[in-house]
Amino acid sequence: MKKSLLAMLIAAGAMQAGATSYEFDVTLKGYQGDATSSVSYSGQIARHALHNSLKKVVSQGDEAVMLQYLSGTEDGRKLLDPASKDGFAIKQSSIDELSKGKNLVSSAYDGVITGWPGNPTGQELLEQLVAQAAQSNQGYDPVNGYDYIQLVSKFAMGAVFYNKAVNHYLEEKLEADQHPNNEAYKAGVPYTGKEHVWDEAFGYFGAPAHGLELTPEEVVQITKQNPEYFAKADANGDGVVDLKSEMAYAHAYYAASIDASAGTNYFHTIMQAFVDGRQLISDAKGERLTDAQRSELKAYAATIATAWQQVIAEAAFKYAGSVYSDLEKIAAVEEAHGDVSKSFRNYVKHWGELKGFALALEAAGRDLGNAQAGLDRLIGFSPVLFGDMQVVAQDGQGGFVQASSGSMQEYKLNMIKVQNLLAQSFDLKAKLKDKTGGMSDVLKQIDAAGQSAEND
Structure with missing residues (x-):
């Protein structure tokens, strides 16, 4: 009874403190459209789908197919993973339904990677790994000890998602002269510059929008598309899991997996900082952020970067x-x-x-x-x-x-x-x-x- 009461009090306190889901109304002054949400990170989710699909095809040994998901931008690419299965229906079936014209390699880290022979850039290394995977036996090279399925996947998550989020959106893009909050990110959109910058970083983490309402184990099972957890994934109850807001990917999955095994709190620490930072931006009501507000926002960004x-x-x-x-x-x-x-x-x-x-x-x-x-x-x-x-x-x-x-x-x-x-x-x-x-x-x-x- 005491534990139940404590949980209720904690939940009530969280509700009073601000948002518990990554959902925020339009604050952009002068917006004339019919959108009610200012949240947008579909391009980042498209790259998660590209990564998952690339991992699927590495074992096939067809370099042309791998390149479709690594560096291609053409229309019509099939979404290979996540895909619908019995008891776990997925809303989208193509990359285009998430966002058109996206790829992985152009967003990858362009600095030198010293941990691989030849000191390639991150972009070059991804291209090299795919080319070498095509010469291997279904992604496996026993002569040199390489599993390209794992090397491509784990490095791509870092070189694209982690790099773009912490080294780009949560750092340089938070400066006052970068996409100010009192202007639209670009003409015609329902979100401000700083709202979209923060959203893009959140999208790369890969958490469901309702992640704070989920336990780490639930996040893990959603990623694995366990039918027993479908209702936990389908937050809006429409009978399908929307990959844009209800699925977990990449480092969000790993954070939850670690927490589920060790009792740590990485997933919710990162998720809470993202939600709190976005709430701060939303509370500015379309006004330019003050130095004090940006300082507080940078503190949330530092929490995210450290835990990530x-x-x-x-x-x-x-x-x-x-x-x-x-x-x-x-x-x-x-x-x-x-x-x-x-x-x-x-x-x-x-x-x-x-x-x-x-x-x-x-x-x-x-x-x-x-x-x-x-x-x-x-x-x-x-x-x-x-x-x-x-x-x-x-x-x-x-x-x-x-x-x-x-x-x-x-x-x-x-x-x-x-x-x-x-x-x-x-x-x-x-x-x-x-x-x-x-x-x-x-x-x-x-x-x-x-x-x-x-x-x-």
Whole structure:
């Protein structure tokens, strides 16, 4: 009873404090149209759909199809994911129904990515990964240890969504001379400059508009299109899930997934800051924001950027733990003289997720200092392969150069160091699949094998 009363009081307080859903009326002075909502981020949702669909086709090996979703802008592209299934109907079935003429690569980070051979820009790396995926076996390259499905997906989320939101809309676009709040974003639209700037950042996070009304587990199950959670997704009760406002994507999903597993609060922290910031803009009633208002708005933006970065770092931390476990399984299977192909495939998949998220941290144009150099060196350009080899460079013709590296046992130690580095550098809270307590055991295993571990 006490818990129920407390929950009611908290809910009532939230209602009094402001909006609980990302829905806001028109405030633009002089607007003559019939729109009642000032919220618009359909272009960002189109890019989420492009990303999801690209991930689907990477395993098909058809570069032309992959490029339709990476860099194409043509009409008629089918929406491959999310798509309707039994018990979970989706309103849209094409990219055009979300927004026309959008692609991923033109919005990707154009700075240098040091964690990949050749130091490509983020845009170049996405194009390279797609070209290399087309030469692989259904997105899998066992020779160099690459799972392109994971590398393309995890890096694209960082290079496009995270980068554009925190390095563009929540930073430079909040300055006074950028899209002021007392002017329309462009002629004929029902929203002000600052309203739309904030909306575009929110769209890239990928949360349902009613995200504050959902638990992390509900957000996770909505993303997975679990029919048992359809009613939770269908906020307006019209019988279909509108991808523009009722679906969860990308880092919103990962934030909720971490929270559901660890009891942290990343998803709601980010969602609340987005809603509160948008409420602040709406409360200005179409007037130019004062310096004090912009200062408060920048504080919300900083909360979002910090927690969003932590979500990506938490995901990298988790997959470093998965890579560690995979290496243990490979060693056990080898010792039993079994078939290591399945264990190696899982190892490559999890490494792709680790590397993709680590590269995503670079893709916001933010100085990570020693953390970036440490992640690059500890993770390397590929997993450690059989024969103690690792990719060290590209050959200039789209291939990779391998050289001798430490052993897989030493690479386990690297994964512990990666977790320590991420936890300390980004003040992580969840730390799922934490292997940092096993360092002494790994060192003993290395010593027993007569190996020396370099202390990067």
